Amino acid sequence: MATTQTQRLGILAALALVMAATRMHHFDALPDASWGIFFLAGFWLRGSARWAFPLLMAEAVLVDYIAITHMGINFWSHYCVSAGYWFLVPAYGALWLGGSWLAKHHAGLRLSTLALAAAALLVSENLCYLISNGSFYWLSAHVPAPRSFGAWFQNMGDWYLPFLQTTALYVGLGAVLHVLAVQIAHVARQQGRTQH
Template sequence: MVRNTRFELSVFGLLALVMLVTRSHSLSQVIHLPDTSLASFFVLGFFVRRAAAFGALFLLGYAIDVVVIGWFGQSSFCFTPAYWMLVPAYGVMWLAGRYAQTRLGASLAALPIMAVLLICATFASELLSSGGFYFLGGRFADPTLAGFLPRIGRYFPPTLWATLGWSGLAAAAFSLLSLIRPELRESERR
């Protein structure tokens, strides 16, 4: 397996930049962009197999949250001991991306199966992150399954649309770049 470190660093840098812009809500005064976190971890898993990249992107997300809460006055309501449930939630997305790259590859024929995989991974990630917050975060007096299910109905659809949209944008960008620079398709194969 030959790894193209330059390609992987470029992918990581772009994902970090997009996450910085959307997660920090730095453009909130002008335009609200949906969070790219789940899509970023899926795309990272697809293109960058190194576990260190997963850790680095998670730490970036954590650092962004600490800065926007501590220095820019964003609400700390979601910053609870359950925050660490984001590790398995993002891990699901990263592993789904790795699985997609290994088993499906970057072909047009793989898109329907990859979309189903992405939907399932997003749902599992939502269960882990929202479920962790609801049941372990200490913000709800008596958390119950009956109380949690409506939250899935409320929060999963916009999360899914954002994840599908950002992942689709990443796939389109990679396809366009592959047409311009065919050697990138070789970089993606391992």
């Protein structure tokens, strides 16, 4: 939604800062904002996916690497790093596409936009969760055999709501900031017109 390159870079920097602060688990009270960051980036940085998405992905991997090695653990032997780890690219891509789709189809600050936002978020969250959880379950050596669809569904159920709630919380905060920014810009334009 940003119109200038400077605005896009500023938004990317702010999103990257929030992701780094929450993904590193420096502040245990703050859950990881990564899923919300990718959805919001897709919305605010629509049309910049060629450079912004790879930068955010690289940051996510770098933060994971720093956090894991800081604990004295080899990155490649950590519980969360498996062949499934690389499926975070399409998983986060689903969130980005959901935000981008919303940016293309929203009609300003209206009630219909809220319904579109909820639908886009729910679909992209579910797709992200299916890819990330499924790839970990089916590809990780840390999941004990024998594997089954029943056990996978049980595993999905254990983490499903917390992931969706956390993402919705961060996207909701982003939506509030968006509404405030739109209103402030509108008031500034109105004041500019009355002064001329």
